[in-house]
Amino acid sequence: MKLLEIKNLKTYFAISKGNLKAVDGVSFDLDYGEALGIVGESGCGKTTAALSIARLLPKEGKIKGGEILLEGRDLTGMSETELCRIRWNDVAIIFQGAMNSLNPVMCIGDQIAEAIVLHKGCRRKEALEKAERMLELVEIPGERSRNYPHEFSGGMKQRVMIAMALACSPKIIIGDEPTTALDVMVQAQILNLLAKLRREFNMGLILITHDLSILGESCDRIAVMYAGKIVETGTVKDIFERTAHPYTERLIGCFPNIHKDKRIPEGIPGVPPNLLDTKEGCRFAPRCTKKKALCESREPKTEQIGENHFVACHFALGDHGAYSSVTGGEHEQ
Amino acid sequence: MNSSGNIPEEKNSGNNLLEVRNLKVYFDLKAKLTDNLLGKEKEQVKAVDGISLSIEKGEILSLVGESGSGKTTTGKAILQLVHSTEGEIFFEGKRVNRSDKNGMKQFRQKAQMIFQDPYQALNPREIILDIIAEPLDVNHLVQSGKERETRVVEALEQAGLTPGSDFLYRYPYELSGGQRQRVVIAGAMVMNPDFVVADEPVSMLDASIRTGILKLMMKIREERQLSYLFITHDLSLAWLISNRIAIMYLGSILELGDAEDIIKKGLHPYTKALTRIMPTPGVTGVGEKVTLPGETPSPVETIAGCKFRMRCAQAMELCSRRRPELAEISPGHFVACHLCNKIEEECCNAE
Numbered sequence: 001m002k003l004l005e006i007k008n009l010k011t012y013f014a015i016s017k018g019n020l021k022a023v024d025g026v027s028f029d030l031d032y033g034e035a036l037g038i039v040g041e042s043g044c045g046k047t048t049a050a051l052s053i054a055r056l057l058p059k060e061g062k063i064k065g066g067e068i069l070l071e072g073r074d075l076t077g078m079s080e081t082e083l084c085r086i087r088w089n090d091v092a093i094i095f096q097g098a099m100n101s102l103n104p105v106m107c108i109g110d111q112i113a114e115a116i117v118l119h120k121g122c123r124r125k126e127a128l129e130k131a132e133r134m135l136e137l138v139e140i141p142g143e144r145s146r147n148y149p150h151e152f153s154g155g156m157k158q159r160v161m162i163a164m165a166l167a168c169s170p171k172i173i174i175g176d177e178p179t180t181a182l183d184v185m186v187q188a189q190i191l192n193l194l195a196k197l198r199r200e201f202n203m204g205l206i207l208i209t210h211d212l213s214i215l216g217e218s219c220d221r222i223a224v225m226y227a228g229k230i231v232e233t234g235t236v237k238d239i240f241e242r243t244a245h246p247y248t249e250r251l252i253g254c255f256p257n258i259h260k261d262k263r264i265p266e267g268i269p270g271v272p273p274n275l276l277d278t279k280e281g282c283r284f285a286p287r288c289t290k291k292k293a294l295c296e297s298r299e300p301k302t303e304q305i306g307e308n309h310f311v312a313c314h315f316a317l318g319d320h321g322a323y324s325s326v327t328g329g330e331h332e333q
Numbered sequence: 334m335n336s337s338g339n340i341p342e343e344k345n346s347g348n349n350l351l352e353v354r355n356l357k358v359y360f361d362l363k364a365k366l367t368d369n370l371l372g373k374e375k376e377q378v379k380a381v382d383g384i385s386l387s388i389e390k391g392e393i394l395s396l397v398g399e400s401g402s403g404k405t406t407t408g409k410a411i412l413q414l415v416h417s418t419e420g421e422i423f424f425e426g427k428r429v430n431r432s433d434k435n436g437m438k439q440f441r442q443k444a445q446m447i448f449q450d451p452y453q454a455l456n457p458r459e460i461i462l463d464i465i466a467e468p469l470d471v472n473h474l475v476q477s478g479k480e481r482e483t484r485v486v487e488a489l490e491q492a493g494l495t496p497g498s499d500f501l502y503r504y505p506y507e508l509s510g511g512q513r514q515r516v517v518i519a520g521a522m523v524m525n526p527d528f529v530v531a532d533e534p535v536s537m538l539d540a541s542i543r544t545g546i547l548k549l550m551m552k553i554r555e556e557r558q559l560s561y562l563f564i565t566h567d568l569s570l571a572w573l574i575s576n577r578i579a580i581m582y583l584g585s586i587l588e589l590g591d592a593e594d595i596i597k598k599g600l601h602p603y604t605k606a607l608t609r610i611m612p613t614p615g616v617t618g619v620g621e622k623v624t625l626p627g628e629t630p631s632p633v634e635t636i637a638g639c640k641f642r643m644r645c646a647q648a649m650e651l652c653s654r655r656r657p658e659l660a661e662i663s664p665g666h667f668v669a670c671h672l673c674n675k676i677e678e679e680c681c682n683a684e
Contacts, residue, residue, distance in 0.1 A: 041539045153628055154400075183399040184566060188610035188624045210539060213569075213612035217622065240615045254540035255614040256573040258596055264551060264573060267544030271509065 003204045004030040009066035011052045021275050022048040024228035035205040037215035040225035046208045050174045088119040092165035096177045102149040109145025112164045119168045134163040155186030172204040191218045213255045224248045227283040234309035244311040247284045349387040356384045356420035358410045378632050380406040382584035391558040395571035398581035404564045408530040445521035449533040451513035455505040462501040465520045492519035511542035532564045572596045583640045590666035600668045602645045
């Protein structure tokens with residue numbers, strides 16, 4: 001049994017203009033000790049997918065279909081009390097700006113202890129001791145648990161968030177852009193730390209980011225999202241070296257690579273589609289340089305093209321010849 | 334340097350459009366009442382601590398560093414948006430800082446800034462026309478409303494917003510992030526500047542939009558022989574677009590040289606650490622990257638010797654005694670590290 005299985009998840013936001021299909025039929029799974037990266041442009045639904053797993057959606061957001069199976073238990077039908085037991089104990093989230101997630105008028109030891117008391121039901125004193133141990137785990141001296149958030153740097157605050165997420169030894173950690181607001185050096189430190197802890201505790205890690213370049217070294221598999229759908233999933237090697245979907249290819253091309261030619265990449269002209277009013281056909285078709293008539297009339301199904309490699313493109317195997325070539329980015333032009 | 338009143342008003346700059354010598358920007362910290370009463374000296378944040386650099390016509394120099402390294406302050410001090418404590422800035426051979434009002438006005442027309450956050454840089458209550466035309470109005474550069482509009486449409490179209498007339502009467506909220514950044518660029522370009530400080534112009538944007546903005550900036554440079562001071566924390570981006578890169582740490586330049594040399598043959602331990610952890614898209618294997626221990630010290634502390642020595646694995650006794658000067662190791666490649674100087678000496682001796 002997989003640790004987490006998401007099957008055909010649909011999360012829609014009911015807003016005044018209609019139903020916004022933020023996540024529209026997404027499926028992926030995660031094993032124990034595995035790290036999965038979810039990457040995509042802003043607005044592609046990657047954060048919504050993460051919030052759906054923890055059932056932390058804002059009130060407009062509703063799960064309209066699909067299953068979220070955590071060790072076989074479906075989270076979509078659970079009541080709020082049941083969910084409370086699962087959140088933090090089984091699934092923990094590290095949110096984007098750590099600076100804004102911490103309470104400024106509470107010392108950090110108390111904040112971590114609060115989560116422990118609430119979810120583990122132990123005494124405050126024990127919880128505080130545990131909080132200190134957690135801080136040491138993320139390389140912050142335990143005695144600093146009496147300090148307030150403003151006494152920490154951005155990177156340390158993010159590490160406090162990780163300590164808090166680890167406090168109840170969850171099975172899955174979801175990092176929603178955990179390093180986006182941080183400096184490169186601190187980013188590398190945090191990613192190292194997450195990788196180390198994941199191996200130590202055999203946790204599943206879902207890393208959500210818009211920065212494809214950090215996933216190569218911190219994940220086992222990558223899922224590429226576009227306009228509410230996963231267009232390609234595969235191992236890091238599949239994604240970078242056997243790129244099958246034109247969007248993935250273009251996205252990789254957007255990041256400067258010092259081992260390649262020094263020229264400004266092409267970028268992806270155009271904007272992602274309006275998710276309120278989705279049209280027939282492939283959602284990437286309007287921005288795709290390789291589109292054919294079929295792409296605009298029929299939506300591509302997700303097909304398996306390698307052991308762990310899935311892609312949703314009509315021409316992933318055929319006319320593009322993308323999959324057959326070993327080096328993904330080179331056959332453009 | 335030149336701390337006495339004997340400051341040259343003009344100098345022969347050769348090819349250099351801009352020259353900065355020993356620039357220092359210190360900010361006073363708010364002192365405690367008790368410290369004031371006891372007559373203690375005010376603590377200062379040494380945001381920029383003695384920087385010298387030059388930019389040629391048509392050149393792009395990138396300032397790369399972590400947050401708090403003083404790169405934005407340097408950019409602002411060059412444009413006289415913050416007061417420089419010490420040092421000289423020459424633009425087209427003329428002294429800029431501490432020049433008269435007239436000289437300042439001329440400089441401001443030729444040097445512009447592109448700000449980081451397009452969501453904050455645009456006044457939400459003004460239409461695009463008024464936002465972009467503001468510098469024209471302030472400097473009385475346009476005579477009629479029609480001319481004003483033409484200039485703004487030109488600037489918008491140059492920034493890739495075509496047709497420009499469609500955008501004139503819109504408000505910033507009607508535009509996407511990428512479009513807003515183009516408006517910010519149009520606002521800088523409407524004055525036909527010779528020099529632009531671009532402060533993280535793409536870091537708020539999605540990767541797919543980013544390249545469009547970079548291409549636009551490069552296109553404008555080609556057309557106008559524009560020089561950029563490009564401020565970024567992203568080393569790979571700096572490599573991609575600039576001629577030369579300067580690595581900043583705690584208000585000082587630690588290494589300066591050709592972009593290719595800095596990335597591939599960086600000499601300073603800090604530069605090496607940065608290139609080591611630089612994320613590159615591709616299969617690198619899950620493995621721990623060697624990061625620097627600890628965090629950047631506070632710029633309030635006065636550090637004797639090399640500022641980087643506390644995090645440097647190769648720090649020697651000499652490093653805590655004397656601060657290394659930025660020395661030319663090979664033509665055009667400057668490094669501030671005793672280690673590199675020493676290696677150099679050894680090499681010389683061996684020869």
